[in-house]
Amino acid sequence: xxxxxxxxxxxxxxxxxxxxxxxxxxxxxxxxxxxxxxxxxxxxxxxxxxxxxxxxxxxxxxxxxxxxxxxxxxxxxxxxxxxxxxxxxxxxxxxxxxxxxxxxxxxxxxxxxxxxxxxxxxxxxxxxxxxxxxxxxxxxxxxxxxxxxxxxxxxxxxxxxxxxxxxxxxxxxxxxxxxxxxxxxxxxxxxxxxxxxxxxxxxxxxxxxxxxxxxxxxxxxxxxxxxxxxxxxxxxxxxxxxxxxxxxxxxxxxxxxxxxxxxxxxxxxxxxxxxxxxxxxxxxxxxxxxxxxxxxxxxxxxxxxxxxxxxxxxxxxxxxxxxxxxxxxxxxxxxxxxxxxxxxxxxxxxxxxxxxxxxxxxxxxxxxxxx
Amino acid sequence: xxxxxxxxxxxxxxxxxxxxxxxxxxxxxxxxxxxxxxxxxxxxxxxxxxxxxxxxxxxxxxxxxxxxxxxxxxxxxxxxxxxxxxxxxxxxxxxxxxxxxxxxxxxxxxxxxxxxxxxxxxxxxxxxxxxxxxxxxxxxxxxxxxxxxxxxxxxxxxxxxxxxxxxxxxxxxxxxxxxxxxxxxxxxxxxxxxxxxxxxxxxxxxxxxxxxxxxxxxxxxxxxxxxxxxxxxxxxxxxxxxxxxxxxxxxxxxxxx
Numbered sequence: 001x002x003x004x005x006x007x008x009x010x011x012x013x014x015x016x017x018x019x020x021x022x023x024x025x026x027x028x029x030x031x032x033x034x035x036x037x038x039x040x041x042x043x044x045x046x047x048x049x050x051x052x053x054x055x056x057x058x059x060x061x062x063x064x065x066x067x068x069x070x071x072x073x074x075x076x077x078x079x080x081x082x083x084x085x086x087x088x089x090x091x092x093x094x095x096x097x098x099x100x101x102x103x104x105x106x107x108x109x110x111x112x113x114x115x116x117x118x119x120x121x122x123x124x125x126x127x128x129x130x131x132x133x134x135x136x137x138x139x140x141x142x143x144x145x146x147x148x149x150x151x152x153x154x155x156x157x158x159x160x161x162x163x164x165x166x167x168x169x170x171x172x173x174x175x176x177x178x179x180x181x182x183x184x185x186x187x188x189x190x191x192x193x194x195x196x197x198x199x200x201x202x203x204x205x206x207x208x209x210x211x212x213x214x215x216x217x218x219x220x221x222x223x224x225x226x227x228x229x230x231x232x233x234x235x236x237x238x239x240x241x242x243x244x245x246x247x248x249x250x251x252x253x254x255x256x257x258x259x260x261x262x263x264x265x266x267x268x269x270x271x272x273x274x275x276x277x278x279x280x281x282x283x284x285x286x287x288x289x290x291x292x293x294x295x296x297x298x299x300x301x302x303x304x305x306x307x308x309x310x311x312x313x314x315x316x317x318x319x320x321x322x323x324x325x326x327x328x329x330x331x332x333x334x335x336x337x338x339x340x341x342x343x344x345x346x347x348x349x350x351x352x353x354x355x356x357x358x359x360x361x362x363x364x365x366x367x368x369x370x371x
Numbered sequence: 372x373x374x375x376x377x378x379x380x381x382x383x384x385x386x387x388x389x390x391x392x393x394x395x396x397x398x399x400x401x402x403x404x405x406x407x408x409x410x411x412x413x414x415x416x417x418x419x420x421x422x423x424x425x426x427x428x429x430x431x432x433x434x435x436x437x438x439x440x441x442x443x444x445x446x447x448x449x450x451x452x453x454x455x456x457x458x459x460x461x462x463x464x465x466x467x468x469x470x471x472x473x474x475x476x477x478x479x480x481x482x483x484x485x486x487x488x489x490x491x492x493x494x495x496x497x498x499x500x501x502x503x504x505x506x507x508x509x510x511x512x513x514x515x516x517x518x519x520x521x522x523x524x525x526x527x528x529x530x531x532x533x534x535x536x537x538x539x540x541x542x543x544x545x546x547x548x549x550x551x552x553x554x555x556x557x558x559x560x561x562x563x564x565x566x567x568x569x570x571x572x573x574x575x576x577x578x579x580x581x582x583x584x585x586x587x588x589x590x591x592x593x594x595x596x597x598x599x600x601x602x603x604x605x606x607x608x609x610x611x612x613x614x615x616x617x618x619x620x621x622x623x624x625x626x627x628x
Contacts, residue, residue, distance in 0.1 A: 144603070252567065307510065
C-alpha cells in the first residue's frame with residue numbers, strides 16, 4: 001500500500017520528524033532547569049506501613065505509607081539527596097504510588113536542623129503530552145500530507161485564539177462572555193473553513209450555514225429553557241467555575257457544537273457542488289433532497305460523537321457519587337444533567353443545519369443553473 | 372416538564388422531521404448509548420473489572436453508533452470491523468499512556484466538589500481512566516470509519532475492478548477531505564467542555580510549566596490527542612478492511628433499505 005505513494009520527499013520528512021521527536025523527548029525529559037519549582041528523582045522507595053480503610057458506605061481500601069529517597073535535579077540544592085514521605089491508596093484517586101526513576105515536584109523545600117525536608121506535590125507529566133503530540137503530528141503529516149498540515153495549522157490557530165479570548169474575558173471579569181464567545185465562534189468558523197476549503201463560494205456557503213445553524217440551535221434551546229424554567233439544569237454541579245455559571249455554560253455549549261455543525265455543513269455542501277459538477281442542469285429541488293439524504297446519514301454518528309465526548313467525562317464523578325451511597329437519579333442530576341443538555345443542544349444544531357445548508361446550497365447552485 | 376425532557380422532545384421531533392425513519396433510529400441510538408454508558412458506570416461501581424466493562428460496552432457503543440446510523444450493510448460491516456481493530460490498538464496505547472501519565476481520579480482543582488465525599492472507594496481510578504479515555508474516542512472512530520467505508524462502497528460500485536492499491540489510495544484521499552473538519556469537531560467538542568477550566572488556569576496565573584504538568588489538563592490533552600490518533604489510524608484501517616471485504620460488496624450490489 002505504501003510503496004506507490006512513498007516518495008523520497010516522504011522519507012526525508014520521516015527522518016526529520018523522527019529526529020525532531022527524539023530531540024523533543026530528550027529535551028522534555030531533561031528540562032528540570034527550566035522549572036522554578038523543585039523537581040526530584042526517586043532513587044529508592046521503601047514501604048513503611050500499610051493499613052485498611054473503611055468508610056460508612058462499606059468501601060474498603062488500603063493506604064500505604066512509603067519513604068522515598070530522592071535526588072534534587074534543579075535549584076540551589078541540585079544533586080543533594082533527601083527523604084520524603086508519601087501516602088498512596090490502592091485506588092489512587094488524588095494520590096499515587098511512586099517508584100524508582102519517577103520525577104516529582106516538591107513543595108516547601110527548606111533546611112531543618114541541617115537536613116533538607118520537603119513535601120511531595122505532584123508528578124512530572126510534560127513528557128507524555130510532548131510524546132502524544134509528536135505521534136499525532138507524525139501520523140498526520142505522513143498519512144495526510146498537505147491536508148494534514150492545514151488541519152494542524154487550523155487547530156493551532158484556533159487554540160491561540162481561544163487563549164486570546166479567555167484573556168479578554170478575564171479582563172472584563174466575564175461580563176460579556178456570551179457575546180465574546182459568539183464573536184469568537186464566528187471567527188473560528190471563518191478561519192477553519194478558510195484553511196480547509198480555501199476562499200470560495202463553497203466556503204462562504206458552508207460558513208453561512210454553520211453560523212445560522214449553531215445560533216438557531218442556541219435560540220431554540222433558550223426558548224425551551226424559558227418555557228421549562230430551567231428545571232433540572234443544575235448549574236451548581238458545573239466544574240471549575242470561577243465566573244457566573246450560566247453564561248459560561250452557554251458559551252461552552254456554543255463552542256462544543258460548533259465543530260460538529262461545521263463538519264456536517266461542509267460535507268453536505270461538498271456533495272452538492274459535486275452533483276452540480278456532474279450535472280449542471282440539476283434543479284434546486286433535486287439538490288435540496290440530495291443534501292437532506294447526505295445529512296440524514298451523517299447526523300446520527302455526529303450527534304453520538306459529541307454525546308460521548310460530553311458524557312464520558314462525567315464517568316469518574318458519577319462513579320464516586322454512586323459509591324458514596326447516592327441514588328442513581330441524584331448521581332445523574334449532579335453529574336450528567338449538564339452534559340445531557342449540551343449534547344441535546346448540539347444535536348438540535350446538527351439537525352437544524354441539514355435543511356438550512358441544503359436550502360442554501362440549492363438556492364446558490366440552482367440559480368446559477370438557470371442563468 | 373424538565374428542560375432535559377423539553378430539549379429531548381425538540382431534538383426527537385426535529386430528527387424525525389428531517390430524517391424520517393432514519394432520524395428516529397438516530398435518536399434511539401443516542402438513548403441506547405446513554406443507557407449503556409450509565410450501565411457501564413453501575414457495573415464498575417459493582418466491582419466488575421473496568422477493563423472487561425470497557426471492552427464490552429465499547430463494542431456495544433460502536434455497534435449501536437454504526438449499525439443504527441446507516442442502513443447499508445456493506446458500509447456498516449466494514450466500518451464496524453475497522454473500528455474494532457482501531458479500538459484494540461488504542462486500548463494498548465491508552466493503557467501504556469495512562470500508566471505513564473498517572474492522571475487518574477481527581478486533581479487539586481476538584482477539591483471543592485469532593486468535600487464531604489469519601490474518595491477511597493476501593494476501585495482503581497487508573498483502570499477507570501483507561502475506560503474514560505477509550506469511550507470518549509469511540510464516537511469519532513465510528514464516524515470516521517463510516518465516512519471512509521461509505522465513500523469506498525460507492526467507489527467499488529462504480530469501479531468494481533479497481534485494484535486494492537487504488538482502493539487504499541481512494542480511502543486516503545477521502546480521509547484527506549474529512550480530516551480537517553473532523554479535527555475541528557473534536558477540538559471544539561473537547562475545548563468547549565473545558566472552557567471553565569482554562570479560565571481557572573489563566574485567571575489564577577498558572578505558569579506554563581504548571582499547566583503542562585497539571586493532572587486535569589494532561590488528562591484532557593490525552594483524550595484529545597488519542598482521539599486524533601484514533602481518527603488518523605481509522606482512515607487506512609478502514610481502507611484495508613475494505614480490500615479484504617471487497618468480494619462481499621461487489622457480490623451484493625443491491626442496497627439493503
